[in-house]
Amino acid sequence: xxxxxxxxxxxxxxxxxxxxxxxxxxxxxxxxxxxxxxxxxxxxxxxxxxxxxxxxxxxxxxxxxxxxxxxxxxxxxxxxxxxxxxxxxxxxxxxxxxxxxxxxxxxxxxxxxxxxxxxxxxxxxxxxxxxxxxxxxxxxxxxxxxxxxxxxxxxxxxxxxxxxxxxxxxxxxxxxxxxxxxxxxxxxxxxxxxxxxxxxxxxxxxxxxxxxxxxxxxxxxxxxxxxxxxxxxxxxxxxxxxxxxxxxxxxxxxxxxxxxxxxxxxxxxxxxxxxxxxxxxxxxxxxxxxxxxxxxxxxxxxxxxxxxxxxxxxxxxxxxxxxxxxxxxxxxxxxxxxxxxxxxxxxxxxxxxxxxx
Amino acid sequence: xxxxxxxxxxxxxxxxxxxxxxxxxxxxxxxxxxxxxxxxxxxxxxxxxxxxxxxxxxxxxxxxxxxxxxxxxxxxxxxxxxxxxxxxxxxxxxxxxxxxxxxxxxxxxxxxxxxxxxxxxxxxxxxxxxxxxxxxxxxxxxxxxxxxxxxxxxxxxxxxxxxxxxxxxxxxxxxxxxxxxxxxxxxxxxxxxxxxxxxxxxxxxxxxxxxxxxxxxxxxxxxxxxxxxxxxxxxxxxxxxxxxxxxxxxxxxxxxxxxxxxxxxxxxxxxxxxxxxxxxxxxxxxxxxxxxxxxxxxxxxxxxxxxxxxxxxxxxxxxxxxxxxxxxxxxxxxxxxxxxxxxxxxxxxx
Numbered sequence: 001x002x003x004x005x006x007x008x009x010x011x012x013x014x015x016x017x018x019x020x021x022x023x024x025x026x027x028x029x030x031x032x033x034x035x036x037x038x039x040x041x042x043x044x045x046x047x048x049x050x051x052x053x054x055x056x057x058x059x060x061x062x063x064x065x066x067x068x069x070x071x072x073x074x075x076x077x078x079x080x081x082x083x084x085x086x087x088x089x090x091x092x093x094x095x096x097x098x099x100x101x102x103x104x105x106x107x108x109x110x111x112x113x114x115x116x117x118x119x120x121x122x123x124x125x126x127x128x129x130x131x132x133x134x135x136x137x138x139x140x141x142x143x144x145x146x147x148x149x150x151x152x153x154x155x156x157x158x159x160x161x162x163x164x165x166x167x168x169x170x171x172x173x174x175x176x177x178x179x180x181x182x183x184x185x186x187x188x189x190x191x192x193x194x195x196x197x198x199x200x201x202x203x204x205x206x207x208x209x210x211x212x213x214x215x216x217x218x219x220x221x222x223x224x225x226x227x228x229x230x231x232x233x234x235x236x237x238x239x240x241x242x243x244x245x246x247x248x249x250x251x252x253x254x255x256x257x258x259x260x261x262x263x264x265x266x267x268x269x270x271x272x273x274x275x276x277x278x279x280x281x282x283x284x285x286x287x288x289x290x291x292x293x294x295x296x297x298x299x300x301x302x303x304x305x306x307x308x309x310x311x312x313x314x315x316x317x318x319x320x321x322x323x324x325x326x327x328x329x330x331x332x333x334x335x336x337x338x339x340x341x342x343x344x345x346x347x348x349x350x351x352x353x354x355x356x357x
Numbered sequence: 358x359x360x361x362x363x364x365x366x367x368x369x370x371x372x373x374x375x376x377x378x379x380x381x382x383x384x385x386x387x388x389x390x391x392x393x394x395x396x397x398x399x400x401x402x403x404x405x406x407x408x409x410x411x412x413x414x415x416x417x418x419x420x421x422x423x424x425x426x427x428x429x430x431x432x433x434x435x436x437x438x439x440x441x442x443x444x445x446x447x448x449x450x451x452x453x454x455x456x457x458x459x460x461x462x463x464x465x466x467x468x469x470x471x472x473x474x475x476x477x478x479x480x481x482x483x484x485x486x487x488x489x490x491x492x493x494x495x496x497x498x499x500x501x502x503x504x505x506x507x508x509x510x511x512x513x514x515x516x517x518x519x520x521x522x523x524x525x526x527x528x529x530x531x532x533x534x535x536x537x538x539x540x541x542x543x544x545x546x547x548x549x550x551x552x553x554x555x556x557x558x559x560x561x562x563x564x565x566x567x568x569x570x571x572x573x574x575x576x577x578x579x580x581x582x583x584x585x586x587x588x589x590x591x592x593x594x595x596x597x598x599x600x601x602x603x604x605x606x607x608x609x610x611x612x613x614x615x616x617x618x619x620x621x622x623x624x625x626x627x628x629x630x631x632x633x634x635x636x637x638x639x640x641x642x643x644x645x646x647x648x649x650x651x652x653x654x655x656x657x658x659x660x661x662x663x664x665x666x667x668x669x670x671x672x673x674x675x676x677x678x679x680x681x682x683x684x685x686x687x688x689x690x691x692x693x694x695x696x697x698x699x700x701x702x703x704x705x706x707x
Contacts, residue, residue: 067555070551070553082563087558089551089560090421090424091561091563091564093444096420103379103420103427106407107405107421107552111554112553128410129414136407284373284374284539287373289539
């Protein structure tokens with residue numbers, strides 16, 4: 001979409017100046033919103049999602065990845081990310097983005113798969129999914145927007161809510177004796193072997209936003225190059241729920257969140273995962289029709305009987321069957337019917353009884 | 358090519374033949390062999406096998422792979438399927454095809470690892486939240502474990518909906534001859550999939566429709582699929598029902614025992630036949646009604662406290678008496694037991 005240049009006039013000095021409104025082509029020209037609001041997102045004024053979306057969109061634009069990108073959107077305020085990002089979009093259940101991203105990336109290994117999640121999505125209900133996707137080294141990029149509260153549902157406590165911070169479900173402030181301590185996801189994931197890049201950044205002021213921009217771009221470059229699992233935790237303002245104006249909210253990140261959630265690069269290294277224990281190549285026909293040697297075994301074709309097997313009643317007994325017991329239609333190992341459990345005494349076999357039909 | 362095969366393994370052989378190249382699952386008795394066969398065979402033909410951290414993660418990995426247009430599957434048993442129900446609701450709402458195998462075991466709760474047929478309600482009636490249906494096929498033999506899995510992939514793709522292979526610990530564990538020949542199966546194209554390409558950039562996979570009218574329209578669209586399926590897709594196997602006065606109804610392993618019991622009863626002069634549903638959804642109501650109207654009474658046998666019997670009663674709308682016999686906890690009735698029950702159910706007019 002073309003840049004829009006608007007002439008504005010300063011209210012203080014009456015000087016005229018130009019304001020350039022530009023929007024990344026990664027965003028739709030118009031948004032699917034009610035009535036006249038099609039140029040605005042649904043995010044609150046001062047919300048961190050607006051900035052985070054821009055950083056991701058502009059990185060994808062610079063890296064020319066728009067046509068190769070799939071965005072997985074979560075449950076939370078950013079459930080509607082698909083209204084804005086003009087890329088392939090998949091909306092998933094609460095917390096499950098890393099699992100869905102795993103399925104997507106394994107299906108489209110040379111494409112860019114992004115999981116964009118909030119603190120409830122990633123650090124509460126989705127803790128298992130993010131830890132295991134990271135542990136498997138899934139080659140995805142996860143952008144974790146941490147605003148220390150549940151925004152969309154009206155301000156309940158998040159795993160990342162600070163001690164003493166009020167929320168609708170911690171009305172006297174977070175009490176460690178009842179609610180434990182804030183979860184530090186970047187640190188937690190950095191205890192795993194597979195991730196290649198983990199950084200925590202913040203949208204607290206322009207300097208930090210520039211660092212966030214570089215981190216977002218780096219994560220996507222690494223995915224483009226097939227490096228491995230990348231994770232950027234973005235401390236983000238939620239003015240509406242925090243009860244602050246946008247400027248105070250940004251200040252709060254710097255004053256209260258950053259001392260608790262340190263900004264740092266927790267992992268940045270090239271990891272060569274050795275391709276060991278490689279499976280052999282087989283054809284579909286070989287799988288479907290069974291390996292020839294199995295079909296040739298005499299026992300399966302009835303050319304010999306189970307009691308002729310060397311292990312029968314010696315190593316293979318009803319209490320300790322070797323391998324998968326052959327189950328008859330009555331639900332018992334076929335050999336059992338021929339096995340008298342009296343100690344060391346094998347009864348004469350009836351070869352034409354019902355069990356051998 | 359004939360081979361001796363375990364039911365659970367036959368599922369995977371059918372899946373590989375059907376072009377399924379992604380398996381995401383978690384072990385659970387008595388279904389683990391499905392995952393183990395997938396772990397062995399899928400990578401050998403260039404497919405993906407990942408043992409997920411839970412069934413919850415599994416079904417969401419399936420959601421991701423299905424969004425990209427892959428033929429993908431998972432397998433579990435009752436407790437795992439309960440964990441997957443949220444994911445199944447999302448798959449149905451987002452109109453994603455996939456195959457899910459439920460090898461039923463004793464329940465509720467942890468239950469035991471012996472066979473039951475007590476997930477009928479959960480799988481056939483819904484189980485997850487919201488208005489949707491699962492396609493459900495019910496194998497009764499190792500051969501059908503392979504063949505009906507292939508059918509499940511077709512139904513899932515043709516209707517853009519999850520398809521369940523509903524079996525039990527018995528059929529899953531038993532070993533029988535399997536006749537499977539290689540043939541080329543090409544899955545249909547999926548222009549709606551999200552593949553990270555310029556051509557699919559405008560596609561979206563989602564189940565959220567905020568406006569009431571939009572969600573209603575979406576559900577009506579799904580409903581239309583289900584109505585079409587109810588006309589085209591029911592499958593069943595009637596056995597000796599043409600002149601039957603009593604019709605026994607059963608699926609899965611129960612149908613195998615019933616079949617033998619019917620043959621025994623016929624030797625004693627009892628005019629009994631077996632009606633075996635092969636699809637549990639869409640339920641073969643028309644065929645059941647036709648068979649039932651020729652007879653006087655129906656007798657439903659399940660490894661449950663009475664789940665499928667409700668659909669039999671719904672189908673017949675009170676026009677014929679329907680009796681029920683159930684064993685649970687992993688107990689599977691013998692031919693003798695069911696023969697005695699059949700003799701006790703014979704209509705008095707005989």
